[in-house]
Amino acid sequence: MIYKRSELGDNIGFSTIIDEKFKTCSLAVFFLTELSDDTAAVNTLATSILTTSSSRYRSYAALSEKLSELYGAGLGSSARKKGDAQILSIRASWLDSRYAIDGEDIGGEMRELIRDCLFSPNAENGAFDEASFAIAKKDLLDRIDGELNQKRSYALAQAAKLAYRGEPAECTGYGSREAALAATPGDAFRAYCQLMKTAQIEIYYVTPREDDSFAEMFRSSFGSSDRQPKSVNMRNHSPLKAEVETVSEEFDVNQCKAVMAFKTDSDDIYALKMLSLIYGEMPFSKLFLNVREKMSLCYYCASHSVSVKGAFFVDCGVERSNIEKAEAEITAQLNEIRQGNITDMEMEGSLMALDNAVLQIGDTPSSYISWYFDCFCDGDIISPEEHFRRFTEVTRERIVEAANSLKPDSIYLMLNKEVQG
Numbered sequence: 084m085i086y087k088r089s090e091l092g093d094n095i096g097f098s099t100i101i102d103e104k105f106k107t108c109s110l111a112v113f114f115l116t117e118l119s120d121d122t123a124a125v126n127t128l129a130t131s132i133l134t135t136s137s138s139r140y141r142s143y144a145a146l147s148e149k150l151s152e153l154y155g156a157g158l159g160s161s162a163r164k165k166g167d168a169q170i171l172s173i174r175a176s177w178l179d180s181r182y183a184i185d186g187e188d189i190g191g192e193m194r195e196l197i198r199d200c201l202f203s204p205n206a207e208n209g210a211f212d213e214a215s216f217a218i219a220k221k222d223l224l225d226r227i228d229g230e231l232n233q234k235r236s237y238a239l240a241q242a243a244k245l246a247y248r249g250e251p252a253e254c255t256g257y258g259s260r261e262a263a264l265a266a267t268p269g270d271a272f273r274a275y276c277q278l279m280k281t282a283q284i285e286i287y288y289v290t291p292r293e294d295d296s297f298a299e300m301f302r303s304s305f306g307s308s309d310r311q312p313k314s315v316n317m318r319n320h321s322p323l324k325a326e327v328e329t330v331s332e333e334f335d336v337n338q339c340k341a342v343m344a345f346k347t348d349s350d351d352i353y354a355l356k357m358l359s360l361i362y363g364e365m366p367f368s369k370l371f372l373n374v375r376e377k378m379s380l381c382y383y384c385a386s387h388s389v390s391v392k393g394a395f396f397v398d399c400g401v402e403r404s405n406i407e408k409a410e411a412e413i414t415a416q417l418n419e420i421r422q423g424n425i426t427d428m429e430m431e432g433s434l435m436a437l438d439n440a441v442l443q444i445g446d447t448p449s450s451y452i453s454w455y456f457d458c459f460c461d462g463d464i465i466s467p468e469e470h471f472r473r474f475t476e477v478t479r480e481r482i483v484e485a486a487n488s489l490k491p492d493s494i495y496l497m498l499n500k501e502v503q504g
Contacts, residue, residue: 084445086455088464091302094312095284096459099298100451105291108190109176109448110197113456115283115315118169118251122274124223124258125266127162129211129275130171131219134160136205136212137196143218149196153189154178158200164256165460166317166391171278173201176448179291194300202304204275210268211275219271220263227260234336234497239398242342242495245330247321252392281313285459289448317460320393321346324492331496338382338400340497343413345395345489352390352461353473354481359388360433361425361482362417363397367432369416370397380409391460395489403498410494420486425479437474441467 085101116126140146150156156177163170175197180189205212230237240255247253284305288297323346349355363370363386370384382400389396401409444454444467458464 084451089298091286091298092305093310094314095286095301095305095310097286097298097301098288098455098459099294100287100289100448100455101291101293102289102445102448102451103291105289105448106179106182107176107448108179108193108291108294109287109289109452110174110193110297111287111449111452111456112173112201113285113287114171114278115285115317116169116171116278116281117313117315118164118167118254118256120254120259120262122258123162123169123254123256124262125270125274126169126171126278127223127257128216128219128263128266128271129278130162130173131160131222132211132215132271133200133204133275134158134173135218136215137199138203138205139199140196141205141212142214153187153192153196154183156189156193158196162257164252164254167251167319168315168317169254169256171282173197174449190294190296194297198300198304204272206268206272206275209272211272213268216268216271220266223257223263224260226257227263231334234334234338234340235398235400238340238342238495238497239396241330241332241497242344242396242398242493243394245328245493245495246344246346246394246396247392250319250321252319252321280309280311283312283315285456287452287456289451318391318462320348321492323490327491327493329494329496331498333498333500336497336499339403339406339499340398340495341401341406341409342396342398342495343410344492344494345397346492347393347395347485347488347490349393349485349488350390351481351485352388353477354485355388355390355395356437357430357433357474357477358420358482358485359386359395360436361429362386362420362486365432365436367429369419369429370399370413373416374399374409374412378408378412380405380412384409384413394492406496414491417486417489421483423479423483425482430479434474437471441471 088098091097135143136146140149158175161172177189177193183189205215244253374380374384384399386397397413444450
């Protein structure tokens, strides 16, 4: 595998990842911008529309037909957050031209198609096409409306909103229903123009062979644009609340959810990750073995670290009558780690899990893209092997120190209506 990165322009990076084992090519264009309730939804709509039509293929049906002709090539978009930044992406994948039956230049056709979608969108008179906009808007509203169907994800999102209140990270990565409903085709087009002008842009191209054609296409296409990029700061520790705050909501659910948020001033991301694995991410973790298995206080209990925000979450599915007991035992298991009660098996099991995760990087083109983009966001472009090596250097003392840095911040509860307490 060969990785190389170059600058195509001001805050426009282009990374090429060459791995001859693949028979397909993948491309991802990331727009990094400030996260805000005012712009999150309309930004999401703008990038979504770019993958439903273009000035050449003016309907979703026409674009889909063209992609089907290219051996089922794929084109899509996504919106999420990382720290205080909104990350919007456009992704494409296609069969390498060497495997085309009749010698078609699939890569060349995809290059033209992507260029049209990005730089010649389906818009007139300062507004996106109404039909394309309607499709994007319905998809976004369906996503937002479907949030509550995923109760665990909803509880975690509400817990993050509570923990990050007053910060950009309080917002979702794709915006609110109210903002989506209020958006117009003109609003979305203006958001598109603003993103092309001010967003940090990172492009990743995974190919089985050397190919500079996509880098040249982007360099040429962006060359005439008026770029005034704004830097985005993702790593911004969330301040600890003066007192632990609890917020509860009642729903028609059988299983209650409890999410405990902690804050840390530690920047030791490797120790925090090891802490999370030992504490609550694995089948051998303390939360799983004790809170769930031994004491039967919950249906599931897990932890995860959000290093860019200096936050740490523990979530569980629990009976209403067991919430206080579960919270007490979750704290007790954290105290076990704070006191240095970490076994050799827990250390070795965590490293085995991390090693397995590293081995999977490169199995697919998308795994390479995710890896190197996350490295870029962290400001430290390293190989998966170097990443794992740094974990092997984490000592018990560093994990204990990370555990002691965690301070309780807030608690979100999803309660059932059937039981009144």
